[in-house]
Amino acid sequence: MKISARTSQNIAKVIIWSAALLVIVILLAIILYILAKGIPVLSWQFLTEIPRNMGRSGGISSSIVGTLLVTSVAVIVAMPFGIGTxxxxxxxxRESRITRIIRFSAESLAGIPSIVYGLFGFIFFVTYLKLGWSVLSGGLTMAIMILPTIIRTSEEAIRTVPNLYREVGYSLGATKWQTITKTVFPSALPGIANGVILSIGRCVAETAAVMLTAGSALRMPTSLFSPTRTMAIHFYILAREGISIENAYGTAALLITLIFLINVVFNMLVNRFIAKGR
Structure with a gap:
């Protein structure tokens, strides 16, 4: 039986839309379930107090600070190297053996399991460089982990900028650097920002690599050389050990909220920067 072109097109549309709808429903179901369980736990006390009794009581203020510090170190270190590359x-x-080696290395690094990054960070930063379990060790390890993501997404964003933009800049007497900073970079900024946001999300949600390098101390970090426990690690330990499932749900809900706020704020800043450039 021969199917007409219009019928096959309609069937394909139904399959595609069904797959997309299924993904959205599953994602919303997971998020809503976690928020429903976790939001009742959130309170001013939960957000501002340090965990006590292994996390059974108190709050998660030290974990919030630790998450922000580790993520900030990773992004500050990785972003210039990734975008510059x-x-x-x-x-x-031009396309050469060197560029192929760099791209192959970035793709290979992107496929390495996070526990391997954690082992490398523990051996190199914690032990060899004697930084110990600290915010700095965790941040530097995460910087290496997110570097391939920033490189690949930034490269693809830059390639989408039409060559006409560059030719117009050169025809007006602009140097390559001026053309890049005034024309190419602003045009590619939304795509670059998406890569950075993805990297931030991975830093916030990472557990294995951070646990082996930043530690899991419950006290408030006072410097970059202090050990710390991120919210993802705190959630993992509370859930795995069965210490407090309620606090685990509260931590997970706050994680989701934090990632959402980071996305919103970052997009607002990027849009404002683009608007000023115009």
Whole structure:
């Protein structure tokens, strides 16, 4: 039996829309379930107090600070190297063996399990460099982990900028650097920002690599050399050990809320920057 082109197109649309709807429903179901269980736990005391009794009581203020510190170190270190590498691959060199090696290395690093990054960070940063279990060790390890993501997403965003933009800049007498900073970078910024946001989300949600490098101390970190426990690690320990399932749900709900707020704020800043550039 031969199916007409219109019928096959309608069948394909139904399958595609059904798959997309299924993904959305599953995602919403997970998020709503966690929020329903976790939001009642959230309170001012929960957000501002340090965990006590292994997390059975108190709050998660130290874990919130630890998460923000580890993520900030990772992004501050990885972002310049990742974006700079992407501009080098797209603007300052032609396709060659070196560029292929760099891309292959980035793709290979992206596929390495996080526990391997954690083992490397423990051996190199914690032990060899004698940084100990600290915010700095965890942040540097996470910087290496998110570097491939920033490189690949930034490179693809830069490649989407039409060559006409560059040619117009050169025809007006602009240097390559001026063309990149005034034309290419603002045009590619939304795509670059998406890569950074994905990297931030991975830092916030990571457990294995951070546990082996930043530690799991419950006290408030006072410097970059202090051990700390991120919210993801706190949630993992509370749930795995059965210490407090209620506090685990509260931590998970706060994690989801934090990632959502980071996405909103980052997009607002990017849109404001683009608007000023225009």
């Amino acid at each position: 992407a501009f080098y691959l797209t603007e300052y060199t």
